[in-house]
Amino acid sequence: MSNDAVSVAELTASIRDVLQQSFLDVAVVGEISNYKHHSSGHRYFTLKDDEASIACVMWRTRVPSFAMEDGAQTIVFGKLTVYPPQGKYQIDVTAVRPAGAGSLQRILEERKRELARRGFFDWQRKRRLPDLPMTIGVVTSATGAALQDILSTIASRFPIAHVIVRPTLVQGQGAAEDIAMAIAEFQPANVDVLIIGRGGGSIEDLWAFNELVVAEAVFNSRIPIISAVGHETDETISDLVADVRAATPTHAAVLATPVTRDDMMTVVAELRSRSIDAMSRVLTNLLGTVALFLDGAGARRILERIMARTQRIDDLVTRFEPALRRHVAMTRLRVDDIERRLPRSMQQRITAYRASVDRVSAVCAALNPLSNLRRGFAIVETDGVFIKPDEALKPGQRVTIRRAFDISTATIESTTNTSLHHDGQH
Numbered sequence: 132m133s134n135d136a137v138s139v140a141e142l143t144a145s146i147r148d149v150l151q152q153s154f155l156d157v158a159v160v161g162e163i164s165n166y167k168h169h170s171s172g173h174r175y176f177t178l179k180d181d182e183a184s185i186a187c188v189m190w191r192t193r194v195p196s197f198a199m200e201d202g203a204q205t206i207v208f209g210k211l212t213v214y215p216p217q218g219k220y221q222i223d224v225t226a227v228r229p230a231g232a233g234s235l236q237r238i239l240e241e242r243k244r245e246l247a248r249r250g251f252f253d254w255q256r257k258r259r260l261p262d263l264p265m266t267i268g269v270v271t272s273a274t275g276a277a278l279q280d281i282l283s284t285i286a287s288r289f290p291i292a293h294v295i296v297r298p299t300l301v302q303g304q305g306a307a308e309d310i311a312m313a314i315a316e317f318q319p320a321n322v323d324v325l326i327i328g329r330g331g332g333s334i335e336d337l338w339a340f341n342e343l344v345v346a347e348a349v350f351n352s353r354i355p356i357i358s359a360v361g362h363e364t365d366e367t368i369s370d371l372v373a374d375v376r377a378a379t380p381t382h383a384a385v386l387a388t389p390v391t392r393d394d395m396m397t398v399v400a401e402l403r404s405r406s407i408d409a410m411s412r413v414l415t416n417l418l419g420t421v422a423l424f425l426d427g428a429g430a431r432r433i434l435e436r437i438m439a440r441t442q443r444i445d446d447l448v449t450r451f452e453p454a455l456r457r458h459v460a461m462t463r464l465r466v467d468d469i470e471r472r473l474p475r476s477m478q479q480r481i482t483a484y485r486a487s488v489d490r491v492s493a494v495c496a497a498l499n500p501l502s503n504l505r506r507g508f509a510i511v512e513t514d515g516v517f518i519k520p521d522e523a524l525k526p527g528q529r530v531t532i533r534r535a536f537d538i539s540t541a542t543i544e545s546t547t548n549t550s551l552h553h554d555g556q557h
Contacts, residue, residue, distance in 0.1 A: 140215065144537060147213035150220055154211035157222065159185070160230045163203045173514060174199065178207055178222070186214075186221040190515040195227045197238050204230040215540045216529075223515075235334050239341055242368060246343075251350050257374045258355045262390050264323035266293045268354070270313040273298030273481070277330045277359070277380035284384035288391040295322065298480070300339070301329040307342035314348040314356075325352065326383045327369060328359030340367040349373055359383035509534045 137145075161178035168174050172191025176199070177184050187207055189195070199205070209224040229235050246252065267285060271277050278296065285292055297313040300306035310327065317325055327349070329337070339345065340360045349356050349372045358373035359380045370376040377383035510533040511518045518530065524543050532539045 143213060143215045143218055150211045150213060157211055158206055158208050160206045163199060163205050164201050166199055166201050171514065186219060187224050188221055189224040193225060197229055206230045246346055246368065251346060252371045260355050260375060260386060261323045264292060264387060266295065266322050267387050268317045268322040268325040269294060269296045270299055270310060270327040271329055272301045275330055277328060280381045281326060281384045284381050285388055289388040290392060292388065302336050302339060306339035307344050310339060311344045311348035314352055318353055322354050324387050325354045325356045326359060326387060327356060328380050328383060331362040331365065337361050337365060337367055340369040345369050346372050357383045357386055
C-alpha cells in the first residue's frame with residue numbers, strides 16, 4: 132500500500148485540478164463576513180448563508196464598484212481554487228455586485244447624496260433645449276423598442292431633422308462604460324440635442340444609468356441631454372443629472388422636437404395672410420393720397436397698375452405654399468428611405484464592431500503572458516501578483532509556480548544571480 136501513497140502536496144494539487152476544471156466560472160450569492168482590506172491592497176472575506184460558508188480572496192488589481200462591508204448581501208464572480216498551505220478551497224474573486232433590490236437601493240441613495248453634494252443635480256447648470264434641432268443624437272440599444280419609438284415620433288413631428296444613432300449596450304457587463312463612451316463620441320459632432328435611454332425594467336436592468344461613469348459623462352457634456360430611462364415611475368441618476376428628464380423614450384422625442392411640421396405650416400399660412408392684409412392697407416392709403424392730386428382718369432390708371440401688381444404678388448404667394456408642401460413631402464420621402472435603409476446600415480456597423488472586437492481579442496490573446504505556458508514556460512507569483520524578472524527572490528520566500536496545466540507552491544532555499552555581464556568585446 133505504501134507504493135500507492137501520495138504526498139499531501141500531490142493530493143492537494145489533484146484536488147485543486149479537479150475543482151478548477153469542474154468550476155471554471157462561478158457566481159455565488161451570500162452575506163459578507165470577516166471582511167478585511169489588507170494593507171497590501173488585497174481583500175479577504177467569507178461568503179456565507181444559513182447553512183455554509185466559503186473563503187474568498189480579491190486581489191488588489193480588482194476594485195469593487197461599491198463599498199464592501201460585513202453583512203452586505205453580495206454576488207461574487209470568479210473561479211474555484213485551492214490554497215495549498217491550509218488545504219482549503221476558496222473563490223478567487225474577479226468581480227462583485229450587490230444582491231437584491233434592497234442593497235442596490237441603499238447604494239443608489241448614497242450615490243445620490245454624494246452627487247448632490249458635488250453639484251451634479253443643480254438646476255442652475257441645466258440648459259434649455261433648442262427650438263429647431265436640425266441634428267438629434269440618440270444613445271440606446273439598437274434592438275430595443277425605445278429606438279423605434281424615438282425614430283417614428285421624430286419622423287412624424289419634424290421629418291427634416293437628421294437623426295444620428297449610436298447603438299450601445301444598456302444592460303449588463305460593460306454597459307455603463309459603453310454609454311459614457313457614446314456620449315463622449317458625440318461631443319465633437321455638430322449635434323443640437325442628445326437623447327439617452329432605454330425601455331423599462333427592474334432596478335438591476337436599469338443600473339447602468341446609475342453608474343458614476345455615466346453621471347460624469349452626462350455632467351460634462353456640452354450638448355443638452357434628455358434622459359429617458361424606463362417608465363415614468365423609474366428614476367435613475369442620469370435622469371437627475373441630465374438637462375431634461377423624459378417620462379418615456381417617446382416623450383423624449385416629443386421634447387426634442389418642440390416645433391413640429393404642422394406648426395411651421397401654420398406659421399407660413401399666418402404670415403401669408405398677414406402680408407396680404409398689410410399690403411392691402413398700404414395700397415388703400417396710397418390710393419387715397421393719389422386721388423387728391425389726380426383726376427378720375429389718372430387715379431383709375433394708377434389703380435389698375437397697382438391692382439395688377441397686387442395680383443402678381445398674390446399669385447407668387449399662392450404658388451409659394453404648394454412649393455413648401457412639396458418640399459416637406461420630398462423630405463418625408465427621404466426620411467422614409469433612410470428608415471428603410473437603417474436596419475442594413477446598423478447591421479453593417481454591428482459587423483464592423485464585431486470584426487474590431489475580434490481583432491482586439493486576437494491581439495490580447497497574443498499578448499497574454501499565460502499563452503507562453505503551453506510552450507514550457509512558467510510564471511512565478513506571490514499573493515496573486517506576478518514577480519517581475521528584475522525582482523529578486525529571497526530565501527524562505529513562499530511563491531506559486533504556474534505552468535500550463537498545474538500550479539505549485541514552493542519555498543525558496545537559495546538564489547543565484549544568472550545575469551550576463553558584457554565586457555564590451557565581441
